[in-house]
Amino acid sequence: MVARIMAGKILIVEDEVDLVFALEYAFRREGFRTIAAHSGVQALAIAEGDAGVDLVLLDLMLPDLQGTEVCRRLRASERTRHLPVLMMTARAESVDVEAGYAAGVDDYIIKPFRMQELVARVRAAVRRRGPVVRAAAAVHASV
Numbered sequence: 001m002v003a004r005i006m007a008g009k010i011l012i013v014e015d016e017v018d019l020v021f022a023l024e025y026a027f028r029r030e031g032f033r034t035i036a037a038h039s040g041v042q043a044l045a046i047a048e049g050d051a052g053v054d055l056v057l058l059d060l061m062l063p064d065l066q067g068t069e070v071c072r073r074l075r076a077s078e079r080t081r082h083l084p085v086l087m088m089t090a091r092a093e094s095v096d097v098e099a100g101y102a103a104g105v106d107d108y109i110i111k112p113f114r115m116q117e118l119v120a121r122v123r124a125a126v127r128r129r130g131p132v133v134r135a136a137a138a139v140h141a142s143v
């Protein structure tokens with residue numbers, strides 16, 4: 001099935017454990033691989049060290065860093081600057097949207113969201129990333 005071949009690896013950055021479980025379940029069911037980080041610092045370490053990540057699903061509110069700061073640091077690193085970043089925010093936080101785009105966020109999804117919509121957006125963003133970058137990421141993958 002084409003959709004499964006095209007599916008990629010999603011770095012889920014969220015400190016709400018129940019939501020992480022729900023996201024992992026939803027993405028894996030659709031053929032994606034997932035890796036979870038519960039803080040901004042942990043997310044940056046994973047993104048820097050794991051060349052197989054295709055997209056970062058990033059919560060705005062994290063225990064250590066704001067999601068926008070995590071995105072800024074991803075964009076500042078040669079190794080992670082190309083990664084698509086989809087930011088999750090609560091409706092009340094929408095005032096931060098402009099700051100997020102300035103920090104390099106590619107797209108937003110407002111909580112609460114429908115899992116189907118999120119998966120569709122992620123699938124489209126990974127597809128847009130294109131075969132060249134994906135091939136380069138595969139070359140850099142060491143394990």
Ligand code: CA
Pocket residue numbers: 014015016059060061062
């Ligand atoms: Ca959170």
